[in-house]
Amino acid sequence: MRRPLIAANWKMNLTVEDGEKFITALFTEDIDYNIVDVVIAPSFTSLYPLSNLVMKGHAPIAIAAQNMYVEQDGAYTGEVSISMIKGAGATQVILGHSERRNIFGETDSFINKKVKIALNSGLGVILCVGEKEEERDAKVEVEVVLSQVGKCLKDVSYDDINNIVIAYEPVWAIGTGKTASSDDAECMHKRIRAFIKQMYNTEISESIKILYGGSVKPGNVKELMSMEDIDGALVGGASLKVESFIKLINFKNN
Ligand code: PGA
16 A cells, blocks of 8 residues: 655745744644655755754654755765765655756756665655656657656666655646646556556556646645545645645545
């Protein structure tokens, strides 16, 4: 059984103080962490204070970085290494987000390098893939997404794949208010799962979590989560307000 996972990607939003208020507010909510996994990905500057806060509150909330650099240390002004992320308390990292790909020019092979380094050092990885609008219009979305999955997971071992969560995020649905229909999302999730079966085996394809991302909000989360192959959500905009994030975590009650 794949336990649902709701992940907040705060992107370049919320200060340390905002994040602390948010997490403190989560502590007062009635959340059954036995039935849902919760991940919060704040900016680098908030990793340490928020990991500490979560630890002190004994809340089973995982803190994830939104990115990392491939080198351990050295002259890479402005970059943050994996040991820094881990030292700050993050246990997971989001890699391959479309904003990293499209604004910062990250390629599948560069992402693959990061994926392997992160897994090697024991971090869980949320690997994002997704097609652009023109690719969907040209009906090549499946090829595009499966090619991203294949290239980003190249040479990832059978053991390490267990620490990967895939997030299917159609680029045209991110931050636009346009969500993929639950059927379209399910269709892509099924294709990704079948591809993982080809790359690895049935057991791995059945256990790997595949999240949907792109304008997920309290109003559509329940329907998306009702689909067989949608195991959770990676949420940007609707994760920034605690009231709305709680509704996403408690999607069953919506
Ligand atoms: P959104 O972002 O929920 O604001 O569309 C999702 C994401 O980019 O991960």
